[in-house]
Amino acid sequence: MIYSSVKKETGSVQSREDLPIYYDLYSPVTTVTRSFPIILFLHGFKGFKDWGAFPDACEYLARHGFCVLSFNFSKNGVGKNMLEFDQPELFEQETLSSDLNDVGDMISHLKNGELRSEQVMINTDIIGIIGHSRGGHTAIAAAAEYPGIQTVVTWSAVANYNKRWSDEMVKDWESKGYTKIVNSRTGQTLKLGKVVYDDAIENADRLMASQRVKELHIPALFIAAKEDESVPHSDSKKLFRACPSDDKEIKLIQNTGHTFGTSHPFEDENFPEPFDELLESTETWFLEHLK
Template identity: 60%
Template sequence: MKQSGSVPSSENLPIYYDLYLPDMVESSSSLPLILFLHGFKGFKDWGAFPDACEALSSAGFAVLAINFSLNGVGQSMTNFDELDLFARETLSQDLDDVGAVIEALGKNDIEPPEPFSLRTDAMGIIGHSRGGHTAVAAAAEYPEIQCLVTWSAVADYNARWSNQMIEDWEKEGVTEIVNGRTGQIMPVKKVVYEDALDHADRLIAVKRVQELQIPALFIHSKDDEAVPAEEARKLFNHCPSDQKELQLMPDSGHTFDTSHPFEEKDFPPVFRQVLTYTRKWFQRFLQ
């Protein structure tokens, strides 16, 4: 079962969401809630993400997958048709978007149909890639988040800016990247770079992970071509929680052998194992 809608960001832009709920219900079902955050050049409907959220919900969770308000994907839900927003998607705004969603949940602005209710005092969070980076910061920022899982997470976004990107920003105020899947040329403005530098203590995952005492599971592919597995080790090593794990998966790339669009009947074996680890983690610490 899926319920869709949006809540306003701090700029009054829509944060689109899908709320996944179990099909099998009891007369009264108060569900633990898991937030799902997509990564850079990503969106909530990318590839296997919707099927993964549905699979997690079938284990007795409510799963709320969101599109960041500046991710560049509009009402189509799958096309980057708002590149003017994408160009200024800062880590600060992403983190604030998570806060806006948590606030909306607290005010019952996101409300499931009967007989469901949501347990919003102790949420879980999953983030993929840049979304994993933001999930770590959010887990440190918002006390409602009590359990963390990252998939292929970046540890330090300020270590990812290339010399060419920095040169472009200094000279032109904007750099351009290519979306390997769509071929689109996508602008990234200097404000994204400046925001990450100026607010590093609040935004950078490897800094914020040092504040976490909650259960934290870091999952990464050994051969991740986009974000090296060493980044997961760095997050794990800097996390002081007594309840933490690092799971390095067999070679399966940045998205664990999944791609967009995802039209297969079954999950790839490695991604299925990622989901199993994730589900068991949340069952252990949220249910």
């Protein structure tokens, strides 16, 4: 069933480090009393919940009968402004552990009723998760970490984040305690603290998707862009091969890159064909496995 309208509710809850996690909750508008499964949407590195076509994607999934919870990781560096990296001191400290803990905190807030919809019932026993890029890496770790998650879909997921640290970055961390990265979209230079590297190395067994995917026996869909310029589609192939689930699929979308034809800001009336294909595959998967 496709719902004609969607309501978006915004708010924030606290992380275990007492930092705000800003969220948007999308849900179908209905006059019939019923509950809906919930999908968690995780953005990637230098990303945020309002990036590009992400809000439109969440609305699309909500129209097809899901509640969708999209949120900014507590240390992603984007504050109340929602669109700018105005908290660089937090971005500097955004570890993979922090992101994974944020997912657990959001599930806890859903389960205890602190995070809820004012207009529909959320079935917190039926949880799916989507992650893009680094968010896909975290989604796999989360699906292994938190037993409430019933299925996972990744979009251009990184397989092993520890293989993305360059020799120059490691040298910076060892000599200065930080390295610098440039946000190519804004030109802003941001620091990444050594804690990010140390956390990833010291807690690799808990954090690396290539390791945690070996624990997944839930349905898993890995989607990648054939011409991805940021994360090679071979990462998704590695994750697919390592996943022991009996119900798994991999899909490569042709002639498109890391964000499937979208950019920020996204103001087009229609989705580009690759992004449309991405959403249709995701929707079909959740309709089949999240019920």
